[in-house]
Amino acid sequence: MEISTIKTQAFSDQRPGTSGLRKKVTIFQAPHYLENFVQSIFDTRTDLKGGTLVLGGDGRHYNRQAIQTIIRMAAANGVARVIVGQGGLLSTPAASCIIRKYRTNGGIILSASHNPGGPDGDFGIKFNTPNGGPAPEGVTEAIYARTREIGEYRTLTSGAIDLDTIGMLSLGNTRVEIIDPVADYAALMEALFDFGRIRQLFDAGLFRMRFDAMHAITGPYAKHILEEMLGAEPGTVINGIPREDFGGGHPDPNLVHAHEVVALTSGRKAVDFAAASDGDGDRNMILGRDFFVTPSDSLAVIAANAHHIKGYAGGISGVARSMPTSQAVDRVAEMLGIDCYETPTGWKFFGNLLDANRITLCGEESFGTGSNHVREKDGLWAVLFWLNLLAVRKQSVKEIVQEHWRRFGRNFYTRYDYEGIDTEAANGLITRLQERLADLPGSSLDSYTVDYADSFAYTDPVDGSVSENQGIRIGFTDGSRIVYRLSGTGTEGATLRVYLEAYEPDREKQGRKTAEVMKPLVGIATGLAEIESRTGRREPTVIT
Ligand code: G1P
Ligand code: ZN
Numbered sequence: 001m002e003i004s005t006i007k008t009q010a011f012s013d014q015r016p017g018t019s020g021l022r023k024k025v026t027i028f029q030a031p032h033y034l035e036n037f038v039q040s041i042f043d044t045r046t047d048l049k050g051g052t053l054v055l056g057g058d059g060r061h062y063n064r065q066a067i068q069t070i071i072r073m074a075a076a077n078g079v080a081r082v083i084v085g086q087g088g089l090l091s092t093p094a095a096s097c098i099i100r101k102y103r104t105n106g107g108i109i110l111s112a113s114h115n116p117g118g119p120d121g122d123f124g125i126k127f128n129t130p131n132g133g134p135a136p137e138g139v140t141e142a143i144y145a146r147t148r149e150i151g152e153y154r155t156l157t158s159g160a161i162d163l164d165t166i167g168m169l170s171l172g173n174t175r176v177e178i179i180d181p182v183a184d185y186a187a188l189m190e191a192l193f194d195f196g197r198i199r200q201l202f203d204a205g206l207f208r209m210r211f212d213a214m215h216a217i218t219g220p221y222a223k224h225i226l227e228e229m230l231g232a233e234p235g236t237v238i239n240g241i242p243r244e245d246f247g248g249g250h251p252d253p254n255l256v257h258a259h260e261v262v263a264l265t266s267g268r269k270a271v272d273f274a275a276a277s278d279g280d281g282d283r284n285m286i287l288g289r290d291f292f293v294t295p296s297d298s299l300a301v302i303a304a305n306a307h308h309i310k311g312y313a314g315g316i317s318g319v320a321r322s323m324p325t326s327q328a329v330d331r332v333a334e335m336l337g338i339d340c341y342e343t344p345t346g347w348k349f350f351g352n353l354l355d356a357n358r359i360t361l362c363g364e365e366s367f368g369t370g371s372n373h374v375r376e377k378d379g380l381w382a383v384l385f386w387l388n389l390l391a392v393r394k395q396s397v398k399e400i401v402q403e404h405w406r407r408f409g410r411n412f413y414t415r416y417d418y419e420g421i422d423t424e425a426a427n428g429l430i431t432r433l434q435e436r437l438a439d440l441p442g443s444s445l446d447s448y449t450v451d452y453a454d455s456f457a458y459t460d461p462v463d464g465s466v467s468e469n470q471g472i473r474i475g476f477t478d479g480s481r482i483v484y485r486l487s488g489t490g491t492e493g494a495t496l497r498v499y500l501e502a503y504e505p506d507r508e509k510q511g512r513k514t515a516e517v518m519k520p521l522v523g524i525a526t527g528l529a530e531i532e533s534r535t536g537r538r539e540p541t542v543i544t
Pocket of ligand 2: 092112113114278279280281282283
C-alpha cells in the first residue's frame with residue numbers, strides 16, 4: 001500500500017454554506033476538487049490522525065466514488081479506524097448517532113440534503129464534530145482557510161474497497177469497519193419511544209399510515225422501524241428504495257414535492273397519518289387526514305406534549321427555534337416556564353445549546369425538528385414522536401393541533417421562495433432593505449404598524465461567538481412578522497426566502513385559510529422589498 005502525495009492547486013470557492021459545501025456533481029468530479037476539501041479537513045482536524053472517523057452519505061450520484069476516495073485519503077492521513085455505513089450509506093441523523101455513540105473524532109457526511117441528485121444534480125460534503133453535530137463556523141472557516149492555500153493531498157493506491165459486505169478490512173494501518181447503517185439508529189429510537197404502545201396502535205387494525213421516503217435514504221430505516229419493528233402493514237413505506245437520482249424527483253418533504261403522499265391523506269380511503277423525509281433523512285413533513293401540520297406548529301406541539309413521551313418524561317430544559325421559524329413554540333416555552341432561544345438559520349447553531357443542556361428540543365420552519373438525542377435534525381424521530389403521541393392521546397392529528405391552537409393561539413405561517421434569481425439583484429434587494437430599517441419602526445404599512453425592524457444578529461450564549469446579518473426581521477405590533485433572507489444552500493444564482501407569520505388568538509378565526517390570512521402581509525412584503533422590479537419575478541418559485 002503506497003502512500004502518494006499529489007500536487008494540487010487551491011480552489012477559491014470551497015467555503016461551506018448553511019450546511020457544508022454544496023455544488024453541482026460535475027464540479028465535485030473535477031480533478032482534485034473533492035480531494036482538496038477532504039485534505040483540508042484532515043489538515044485542520046489533526047486528532048483524526050490515530051483517531052476514528054465516521055463516513056457515509058445519502059446515496060446520491062457520486063456517493064460511492066467519493067466514499068472510496070475518502071477512505072483511501074483517510075488511510076493515507078493516518079486515521080486509525082473508519083466506520084462506514086454499508087453501501088456507503090448513512091442518513092444524516094444516523095451518522096450523528098454513530099459519531100456520538102462510538103465516541104469518535106467526528107464524521108464526514110456526503111449529502112446535498114433535499115437538493116435533486118443524479119449526474120446533473122447536486123452533491124455535498126460536510127464535517128461533523130465529535131458531538132455529532134455540523135461543524136460550527138469556527139471549524140468550517142478554518143477548513144475553508146485551508147482550502148485557500150492547499151498545495152498537496154495524500155492518498156494511497158488500492159483496489160476498490162468492498163462497501164457492501166458488513167465486516168472489517170484493513171487498508172494499510174487503517175481498520176475499515178462496514179456497519180449496518182440502520183441498527184444503532186433503530187436502537188436509539190427504541191430507547192426514546194414506547195414501541196409497545198405504537199405497535200398496539202397498528203395491531204388494532206384501525207390505524208393506517210404511509211411514509212414517503214422519496215426514493216432517498218430513509219427507505220431502509222423506515223421499513224425496518226415502521227414495518228418490521230412496529231408492525232405497520234407492508235407497503236406503509238412508499239418510494240422506499242434509495243436511488244442515486246431519487247427517481248428523478250426533488251427529495252424535499254413539503255406539500256409541493258411530496259404530493260404523492262399528501263394525496264393519500266384525503267378521500268374515502270384516506271390514511272390517518274402520513275409523513276415524508278428528505279434526501280438525507282433529517283427533514284420531516286407531518287400530515288393527518290386532510291390536515292397539514294406546519295413544521296413550526298409541529299415543534300410547538302412536540303414541546304407541549306413531551307411529558308407524554310418516555311424519552312422526555314423527565315422534562316425538557318429549554319427549546320430553540322431558528323429565527324424565521326414561527327413563534328408558536330415561544331408560547332409553549334412561556335407556559336412551561338423554560339427558556340426559548342432564537343438562533344440563526346442552520347442546525348449548527350443548536351449544537352452548543354444542546355451540549356450545554358440549555359435546550360432539549362429545537363426546530364426550524366424548513367421541515368426540521370429534533371432533540372438532544374443526536375446533533376442533527378431527525379426526520380424519522382419526528383415521525384415516531386407523533387406516532388407515540390397519537391398512541392397515547394388517542395386523538396387524530398387534526399384534533400391535537402386544533403386543541404393546541406385553542407390553548408396557545410394559532411401562528412399562521414407561510415414561506416415564499418424565489419429560486420435562481422440573479423445574485424447581484426438579490427444582494428441589492430437586501431442592501432436596500434437594510435438601508436430602510438432605521439426608518440421603519442412606528443410606521444404604518446397597510447393596516448399594520450411596525451414594532452421593530454432589524455438585521456438579525458446572534459450571540460451564542462455558550463461560547464460568545466457572534467453571527468451577524470442573519471436575515472431581516474420586521475415585526476408588527478400585533479405579533480405578525482415578515483422575515484427576509486438569502487439561502488445559504490443553493491447552487492445556482494441566489495434564492496430569496498420571504499417568511500410570513502400572523503398570530504391569531506381568536507378561536508373563531510383560527511380555521512381560516514392560510515393564504516387568505518396572509519394576503520395583506522404578502523402584499524406588504526413584496527412591495528417593501530420591491531421584489532418584482534428587482535428580481536423580475538411576479539410569483540415565487542415555491543410556496544410552502
Ligand atoms: C435551508 C433551510 C434551513 C436548513 C438548511 C439545511 O437553508 O432554510 O433551515 O437548516 O436548509 O437543511 P437555506 O437554504 O435557507 O440557507
Ligand atoms: Zn436534509
